[in-house]
Each structure stands twice: as C-alpha cells, then as structure tokens.
Amino acid sequence: MTQTEEFLTDDYKGWDPLDETRNVVLVSDALLQELPDGEAVILHMGSEVYYSLDGVALDMWKAIAEADSLAEAREHLASLYEVNVETLANDIRELVVDLESRGLVQII
Numbered sequence: 001m002t003q004t005e006e007f008l009t010d011d012y013k014g015w016d017p018l019d020e021t022r023n024v025v026l027v028s029d030a031l032l033q034e035l036p037d038g039e040a041v042i043l044h045m046g047s048e049v050y051y052s053l054d055g056v057a058l059d060m061w062k063a064i065a066e067a068d069s070l071a072e073a074r075e076h077l078a079s080l081y082e083v084n085v086e087t088l089a090n091d092i093r094e095l096v097v098d099l100e101s102r103g104l105v106q107i108i
Contacts, residue, residue: 020071020089023108024064024096030104032061042104049102056081060095070096 026032026042034040039054040061053061060077067073074089081088099105 020074021069023067023069024099024105025108026065027104027106032065042099044102044104047103049104051099051102051104056091057095060092064092064096 027044029046030042030044032040032042038058039052040058041050041052042061043050059080060073063073063076064070067076070089070092074085074092077083077088077092078085096105096107100107
C-alpha cells in the first residue's frame with residue numbers, strides 16, 4: 001500500500017475517500033465563480049476561505065460537479081486525458097479531500 005493509499009484509507013470525516021460511488025457537492029455557503037481567464041474560484045461566504053482552480057483542477061471539478069459519482073467523473077476525465085486511471089483516481093480523491101478539509105464541499 002502506498003503512502004497516499006494509507007492516507008486516503010483513514011476514516012476521513014466519516015467517509016471513505018476510496019468509495020467512488022459517492023458524489024460531491026458545494027456546501028450551501030459556497031459559491032463557484034468561473035473567471036474569463038480559464039480559472040475558477042470557490043468562495044465560502046461564511047469563512048471567506050477561497051480556493052482557486054485552473055487547468056486540470058478546473059476540469060476535474062467540472063467533471064465531479066456534473067457526474068453522479070466520483071467513478072463517473074473519473075471515466076469522463078480518462079476520456080479527455082492520457083493518464084493512468086489509478087493516478088487519475090488518486091488525483092480526484094486528493095482534490096476532494098482538500099476541498100472538504102477547507103469546508104467547501106460535502107460528500108454525499
């Protein structure tokens with residue numbers, strides 16, 4: 001088991017980041033704003049925490065937001081990028097864990 005896998009298999013706020021059947025949504029106090037330069041910002045209105053997304057991270061977020069599950073988002077992204085599927089799944093999990101730790105998303 002890799003160090004990333006060990007981190008991701010820890011019980012994280014009551015959900016298993018390796019469970020790709022789950023979906024991710026912005027919390028009700030968060031706002032996503034796409035900018036004309038190809039970036040987007042997620043702002044938590046209560047805490048004023050913001051998170052900038054660009055390039056691949058923005059593509060990942062769009063796929064996650066439009067998909068019914070993390071697995072569906074991964075499949076869509078795999079069709080766009082030449083990348084190892086396991087690496088892509090880990091990258092998606094790391095983004096989701098980071099966004100959740102900042103209070104910007106909820107895992108459902």
